[in-house]
Amino acid sequence: MLTKYKVHHLQTGVLRALSTSWPTTLIKWDAREASVTGQDGTYTPRESLPHPIEIITLAREINYPPLLPSAMYDLSRSTPSQAAIGIVSPLTGKHVRLEYADLLSVLKGREQASRFFSTFIVNHLEGRKPSLWCLRRKDDHPVDKKTCQIAFEAITFELLRDINGIISNRTSDPLYAMSEAEQMQIRDDPLGSDVSPMRTCEQCRGEFAVDVDAAKEDFWKKLPKWFDIDVSPWG
Secondary structure: OHHHHHHHHHHHHHHHHHHHHOOOOHHHHHHHHHHOEOOOOOEOHHHOOOOHHHHHHHHHHOOOHHHHHHHHHHHHOOOHHHHHHOEEOOOOOOEEOOOHHHHHHHHHHHHHHHHHHHHHHHHHOOOOOOOOOOOOOOOOOHHHHOHHHHHHHHHHHHHHHOHHHHHHOOOOOHHHHHHHHHHHHHOOOOOOOOOOOOOOOHHHHHHHHHHHHHHHHHHHHHHHHHOOOOOOOOO
């Protein structure tokens, strides 16, 4: 009886630790992502976290679904071929691959996430007008009046090129990309110009931030459905 209690207690502790890195809430996911991102923006989760394939396999073995949606989303940011090939476990040296059903769920979820992000761009960035209270609306020069609108067009183009994702190793990460669309508006111009072409006024940026927060919450709530996981509570 005591041994069973110790095993249960140990398993509970392990699951609690894993749930910090593959959580059920968006706020904890954002904290996790920040913890594995360097000051220069380099994203290196594999230096400190197990591979999501290992987490998915473990969650199936112990029947613990709460780990699955975020782990599958984590894996879905890899290429389909990387998800299918599997990994060699650094602990056991064995080749670990997903079950076929889980691989299909990851690929289907990846497609749903991509569609969501495309819709986000169409609904919240393409052709976005400045705020009714845009701080540039009273500028004398006609071009200056359109500064924020031009900035949103530049951000749209940057996201479609996915340059930042390539540099940061985040090429298929809609949650990151939506946040990045907001962060672009407060950064200095990487080319050294005095004024970044993607910098918006505080009012326009604030209204866009509300849209980003709402979209990210909606995205996160959809993960279990996209990856065919029945888990509650979520989000």
